[in-house]
Structures are given as structure tokens and as C-alpha cells.
Amino acid sequence: MSVDAPLGRYAPELVEGGFAIEVADAPLLHGGLNLADLAHVLVLRESGIVPEDAARRLLCVLRAAHATPVAEFGYDPAYGETYNCRERRFTAELGDDAGWLHAGRTRREAVRVALRIRLRRDAVDLIEAAASFTEAAATLAAAHAETYMADQTYLQQAQPSTFGHYLLQFVYAVQRDVERLFGDLGWVNRSPGGVGCVNGSSLPYDRARIAELLGFDDVIEHTRDAMWQADGLLTLVATAAGLVTTLAKLAEDLEIWSSREFDYVELADGHTRGSVMMPQKRNPYALSMVRGEAGVLIGRLTGLYAVAKSPSARSDNLIFAYGEVPRSVQLATKATRLMAGVVQGLRVNAAAMYRALETGYSQATDLAEFVMRECGVDYRTAYDVVGATVRRAAADGVAGLGITGAMLDAAAVEVRGAALGLTGRDLHAVLDPASIVRTRATRGGAAPEVVRGMARECLAASRDATAAARARRAAFVAAEERLLDEASVPCDRERA
DSSP states (O other): OOSSOOTTOSOHHHIIIIIHHHHTTHHHHHHHHHHHHHHHHHHHHHTTOSOHHHHHHHHHHHHHHHTSOHHHHTOOGGGOSHHHHHHHHHHHHHGGGGGGGGTTBOHHHHHHHHHHHHHHHHHHHHHHHHHHHHHHHHHHHHHTTTOEEEEEETTEEEEEEEHHHHHHHHHHHHHHHHHHHHHHHHHHTEEOTTOBTTTBOSSOOOHHHHHHHHTOSEEOSSHHHHHHOOHHHHHHHHHHHHHHHHHHHHHHHHHHHTSTTTOOEEOOGGGOEEOSSOTTOEEOHHHHHHHHHHHHHHHHHHHHHHHHTSOSSOTHHHHTHHHHHHHHHHHHHHHHHHHHHHHHHOEEOHHHHHHHHHHSOTTHHHHHHHHHHHHTOOHHHHHHHHHHHHHHHHHHTOOGGGOOHHHHHHHHHHHHSSOOSOTTOOOHHHHOHHHHHHTOOSTTOSOHHHHHHHHHHHHHHHHHHHHHHHHHHHHHHHHHHHHHHHTOOOOOTTTO
């Protein structure tokens, strides 16, 4: 029984519904496949498995392939999937010498290696984009450590806070994703090379050497696991989806706050899109894209989980990952860069934020705690007294800043049958939003000096992450350049 159908004998529906789908991912894997093949030939030559002349001819052809743009290489689903297309080209150039590429290696191994080479670059790009966002957001938070606003839950005023404190929540969340991405990168940058089929190889193949040549940190220990593991791919996409989902939360808030009804923030013109019919409208297009991209990534993650649930050692749980995982990480990178740009260009309307704070009742919790402490009543009673006071104030058109001790005493008579003795008491320090925020000096609180301190720490962490990501990228580039240097041999132009 032949391994593959004779050329030109594949059913057209198989070409369209199978091979064409895999070949569409060739642009993502082409460079990694070339590097994987070069390293494989070098290890075969060093191990004495492949004759020197054949190794030299293979290296020449593979280096030429590496220099060939993917669009010119000749990937054509009529001849099979990506690996088949490569084999066809190499056989046309080398004849039987191309067959040495199969020694000790399945087609899936070459693609598994290529996928990891691709993903390590993509993961570093996403880390750097995330660090760019946290740097921009931490910088903006520090600048607005005293921009007072009513923090909200369920879109209802909750307590006085600052825009800087609000924004740092997203910085810390994304920094956790950066930590996860470095962990994901550690999983990605391990070599599945040299595993044979599933149980190892009888050939004297040095697995550590191919890992070294390709710039991997180490080998994946168990040979069957090395060939079929998909959990790290799911984790990487989950981290990317989680990161963009966090950014989408910020995008949703900013979209609401950029409306005329709030007027808290304004996006830079370069991040908006005008209505073609309504001349007064500038739509927050960038925010819509980030929100939609989060939804797309959640869908892709769900799809990957659906195909990964197959029994072990089945191709379907990885074939679709070859394109979906890199594209998911790339989409997350684009969304993250976009949100970093939005934050960098964001204009904050501090006056509008403070006006909303002045006219609301976000002081109510602090007022209830004051009543509890000063009047010796339990918190539930204080809560009920303040609640009744706020309801009466709202009905009479009195803002929170205008609440008096006499109003509290009147409510206390209604609630508990006796006044609290607060008539004539100066409540300014209790009701003033800025004074309230300054009391939040506990670790992680909204007091301006605490916010500035957290912003400084976040800014330093962002810059450290950027430096670490760039160092990883430089190491990958250096390893690939060394590999190409080691694969340099005199080439017979007639044969290669």
C-alpha cells in the first residue's frame, strides 16, 4: 500500500476541504520548517547517519528554500499538504537524496518544531505589546492620581475614588497576563525534535543537539508526549484571550464614558471614525474593535478545545492548531497594541468627573461609618439612617455635599424613634470627596500618594518585562543565525 496517492490523483474535494486548509497555513510555518529541516540534516550528518555528499546537497537546497519567499516556493494543495509540497520540490531538485529528510523523523515532527519556532516569536511580540499597554496605563494613572471621580459598580456611583486608581486595576490584571505569557513561552520553547515516531528512535540521534541548534531551552522529555501534547497551545490561546478580554472591559467602560451623557474621556481623533451621515458623530471605532476581537478570541479558544478533546495520537487535535494558534496570538497582539495606543492618546475630562461626584451620593458609606463611630450605633442602624437621609435629599434636590446633621437627626427619628444629636455638626470632612479619598491610604488604596507609588512600581515592572522580552527575541534570532551559519556549505549550482 503506497503512503500517498499518485500525484494528481487526489479527489478534488479532499484538495479543497483538506489540503488547501493546511496549505493556507504555510506562510506561518515556512521559515520554521526550513530551520527544522536544516537542523535535522546537521544532526543526521554529525551522527553519521547521512552520507556527507547527500548532507551537503540537502543543506544547499534547504538554504535556498529558506531564502525563497513563501509565495514563490510552490505550495500547492493539488500535491498534498504543506509537508508533501516541500517533499515534492526537494525530490525534484535532489532525487533520492531528499529521502534522507525522513530518517528518524515523521512529517508531523517537522511541523511541530516549526510551529514552536513561529509561536515563540509571536509570544514575545504579545508580551512586548502587553508591556507597552501597562507602561502607558501606569503613566496615565500617575498623572491622574488626584483626578477625583465616583467609582462605579453596576454603572451606579459607589464611592469617591480617582481615575488613576481605577486605571491601575487593568495594569495589574495585564501584568498577571504578562507573567502567564512568560510561562507559556517557556512551554513553547522546548524541542519535540528527535522523538522518532512515538516511542523514541533506534538511530543515534542527539535530541539535545537539535534543541541547541534551534535555540530551544531544552527537550520535551517524554517522546510520545513531545509529539502529541496540545495543552500548552490551549493555555497560550487562553492567556491571549484572557488578556484581550481584560482590555475589552476597559474598552467597554471607556466607550460608555466617552458618550456625551458622561463626557469623562475623549479618544484621540486617530482612534475614532466619523459617521458618514451624521456630521456631529465621532464613533469610538478602536474600542469596538477591541471588544469584537475579544469575542473572536474566545470563540477560537472554544474551537481549539473542541478539536483537542480527541483521543490521543490523533492528527486532528493539532492540524487546526497550526494556523489557529499563531493567528490567535497575532490578533491578541494587534488588539493589545491598539489599546495601548488608545490609552496613550486618551484625554480625561477631570472637571466632568468631579461634577458628577459633587452631584451624587457616593459619600454615603463614609457617612454611615461616621454615624456608627460617633453615635455608638450598629452599622445596620447607621446604614438605615443614612439611606433614609439620602432618599429625602434626592427628593428635595439636595446633593450629597449638602447633607446636614439636622437631616440625619430627622431620619434617625423616623428610623429608630430618636435623634442622634448631630444637628449643627460640621460634616464637611466626612462629605468632601477629596478628603474621603485621602483617608484611603491603606496598601492598594486610592489615596494619591498610594496610587503614585503603585504606578511607579507598575512602570518599572513594565520596563523590566519589555527588556526581558527583547532579550528572548534576540536569543532566538542569534540561535537561528548560528544555525544558518553552521549549515553553510559550498554549493554546486548545477545540483542546487
